[in-house]
Amino acid sequence: MHDIVIVGGGLVGSSLAIALDGCGFRVALVEAALPKVSEQPSYDERNLALARASINALTALGVWAHTKGQAAPIERIHISRRGEFGAVNLVADELGLPAFGAVLPARELGNALLHRLDACQSLERIAPAQLTAIESTADTIELSVREGERERRLSTRLLVGADGTGSFVRGHFGIGVQRTDYVQSAFVTTLTTEKPLDGRAFERFTDSGPVAMLPCGRHQAGLVLTVPTEDSDRVAALDDTAFIALVHERFGYRLGRLSRPGKRKPYPLARVLADRLTAERMVLVGNAAQTVHPLGAQGFNLGLRDALSLSELLIAARQENSDPGNADLLQRYVERRTPDREATTSFSDDLVRLMGNKSAPLRVLRSLGFVALERLTPLKRRVALRGMGFRGDVSQRALSR
Structure with missing residues (x-):
């Protein structure tokens, strides 16, 4: 009998398991892949822009120590739109901030999480394993898990679905989704x-979609x-020279000549x-709860x-000897x-639509907005802090320095 079973050993599921280690609950992490460095399928070649929080x-x-200094700080952010006047320059030092965050390859963060998982004392890791069935009773959730040729039954008082955009857990409970197809694909x-670059990040908007560096x-x-999306097959077929030419056409020459592009493939956005x-x-x-456009790196x-x-709610429940799956705790999580969640997902979606709109009046308004924001330092600092993850009810761990 487990108190908590987390389904999904990706970046978020692993982080949750680590956050709960040693709290007193019996926790299991069901992972699709063997828990070995560099072998998790979600630990791909994306570069993650990690907020300061x-x-x-x-x-x-205890995860960051395992990144071995491979993260690059983001100290400046340049935001512009092709063919329009005005730009926004966010400079951490000028806003009294050490850095906005850092860039780390997803694979390196995944490896750091795996190293930290290895040090967990009270976590049961079940891998490689696939969740095949879920049955609910009044007091527990019964799970069927396939480990190779073996079927295993697990009982838990709380089931956490951290199993990605196509969540099996979400589907079993009949939770629908609101899906917005942006008809775009991203090459990473x-x-x-x-x-x-010297710590500079760029967000360049164009009529064909955003470009981030x-x-x-x-x-x-x-x-x-x-x-x-209709252009993704053509772009995927470009050789390195033609691909670099396309990037220059969209991004310009702010960083001089670009060269040596790595492997790339399109990700539909x-x-x-x-719904719940x-x-x-x-x-x-x-991602089982929400998958958003990569614009803004949220x-x-x-x-x-x-x-x-x-994790904070569950740790508090353990200290009070409460049931981790009780309805009141889950309602507090929702609240x-x-x-x-609403502010971040709406901001991302609104930004995609606002910056992608090609109407002439909006082009002028956007440019004027860029000029105004560039001149208002207090507003720039507020925007920066929100982007750094300091919004709403901030976790105590995120406030730690």
């Missing part, structure tokens, strides 16, 4: 730059190039929001805040996460 939390959880890769080293950038975050003795976190940061909030 996320770095604070990962430090408090790395590039070598002629000019040093993230600092991964002095002359290495992480690229997110968004194209209309859509917003997927669960909970059911009886079940809660959703991370996906993992938002999911980590889910994990932090849930705590709803403002941040």
